[in-house]
Amino acid sequence: MNRFSKRHVFFASASTIVEWYDFMLFAYLTPVIASVFFPDFSKYTAILMTFGVFAAGFFMGPIGSVIMGSFGDRFGRKKALIISVVMMILPMFVIAILPTYQTIGMLAPAILVLMRLLQGFSIGGSYGGVMVFMIESTKPDRRGFIASFATMSSGTGVFLASLVAMILFGIFSQEVLDLWGWRIGYIIGLMLALLALLMRMLIPESYSFEQLEAQGDVSVKPVREMFSIQKKPLFFAIALSAYANIMYYLVLSYLSSYFVELNYSEFFSLAIVTIFSLIFSFSAPLWGYLSDCLGRKPLIKFSIIIYLIFSYPSFMIMGMGIASLILAMIVLSVPLMAIWGAYGAAAPELFNTKYRYSGNGLSYNIGNSFLGGTIPFVATSLVVSTGSLLAPAWLLVVASIIMIPIVYFMPETRYVDV
Structure with a gap:
């Protein structure tokens, strides 16, 4: 049963790193893309329009998960994952050579939007499939550990995109x-994507699908x-994905701007969140092993309990100095790592093999696109409407309360046969 060698783990993980690099690079190059493709607008409006193009990719995720999920359940996980990389290569190539607004006018941003939609479609059909592929190709007692490499590789891809962008801004x-x-x-992403395609062509089909x-x-x-x-x-x-993504976007996305509101510098705020993002990514195998x-379910319950008890106190001490802020980040990050350590295997294990690619991909993308991805906006709106900087803590508390009955009735999937 276990044909999933260390080489296959590396190939599947590395190709996921590339996909998330390609998908997130757009966000880190926002200031440049705004000036190149929307030069006739004010700086603020151009950046806002660029973020709109970026967000469009997220909303294609559920569509990609349905179409590619169906393909993966009908024709195989490997074929679906290969196609998803091919669909990432095309927009990377087109964007790399795309003429700017100054050359072809409004056609440039129109093509940019189209390519961004294709990227969102691709990642929507791939990430959930990678988790499925991993748990179906390894021993039952290692599914959590192996699936956690999908979490680690996505975080690594995001970090790599930010690193490349930082270097470009630094040297040019x-x-x-x-x-x-x-x-x-x-261009770097395109070369990496071609390498990712080769890697996915070399991995075997999952045992369960065979x-x-x-x-x-x-x-x-x-x-x-x-x-x-x-x-x-x-x-x-869907509930698991929503909970995991709400916590992720609030702790490792929203808080970087929240810290600025607490009078910490932008550099320090971004540095703290980046450091904890790396810790989150590279600790994933440990939590998967646990x-x-x-x-x-024990890891999910642990996360719920910690967030219920410590969310509000953590937000209370964030503005009391650097040591207090770091302590608060540790308290909020540990349960985040736990929930994602469980999620990688728990979600795909819930589904029958016949529908696993479709079910896992769709549930992940609904939770990520429509719930988790909106949290920074919701948290900011809460602060503005209530006038309280502690308001975001209640998002964690309310989400955790909602999860209590859901986790109670959710089956433990650790021993299920996939």
């Missing part, structure tokens, strides 16, 4: 960046059957 003048320097990031295919039990309409037969697993998986030893 604004004039050179606007002229051609920004394209280097996409068994399903050998038995002649592959579903012809997996998405439709999933909605009909697997309503409860889909609900539990989920194999203790079960998925």
Whole structure:
């Protein structure tokens, strides 16, 4: 059963790093993209429009997960993952050579939006599939550990994108960046994407899908059957994804701007969040291993309890100095690591093999795009409307309260046969 060698773990993880690098590079190059593709607008409006283009990619995720999930459940995980990389290569190439607004006018941002939608479609059809591929290709007692490499690799890809952007901003003048320097990031991404394609071509098909295919039990309409037969697993998986992504975006995205409101410098605020993001990514295998030893639900329950008890006190001490802020970040980051350590295996394990790619991909993208991704906006709105800097803490508390009955009724999947 276990044909998933260390080389295959590396190939699957490395290719996911590349996908998230390609997807997130756009965000880190926002100032340059805004000036190059929206030069006729004010700086603020151009940046806002660029963020709108960036957000468009997220909303294509659920569509990509449905279409590619259905393909992966019908024709194999490996084929679906290969196609998703190919669909990432095309927009990387087009963006790298895309003429600017000054050359072809409004056609330039129109093509940019189209390519961003294709990137969102690709990542939507891939990330959940990688988790499925990993748990279906390893021993039952190592599924949490192996699946956690998907979490680690996505975080690494985001960090790599920020690093490349930082280097480009550091070595080029604004004039050179606007002229051609920004394209280097996409050229690097294109070369990495070609390497990722090779890696995915070298990995085997998952054991579970091969068994399903050998038995002649592959579903012809997996998405439709999933909605009909697997309503409860889909609900539990969406809830897990929503909870995990709400915590992620609040702790490792929103807080960087929140710290500025507490009168910390922008550099310090970004540095703290970046450091904890790296810790989050590279600690994922440890928490995945713990989920194999203790079960998925104990880690989820641990996260809920910590957030219920310590969210409000953590926000109270953040403005009391650097030591207090770091302590608060530790308290909020540990349960975040725990929930993601469990999520990588728990969500795909909820589904029958026949519908696993579709179910896991769709549930992840609904939680990520429509719930988790909106949290920075919701948290900011709460602060403005209430006038209290402690208001975001209640998001953590309320989300944790909602999760209590859900986790109570959710089955433990540690020992299920996939």
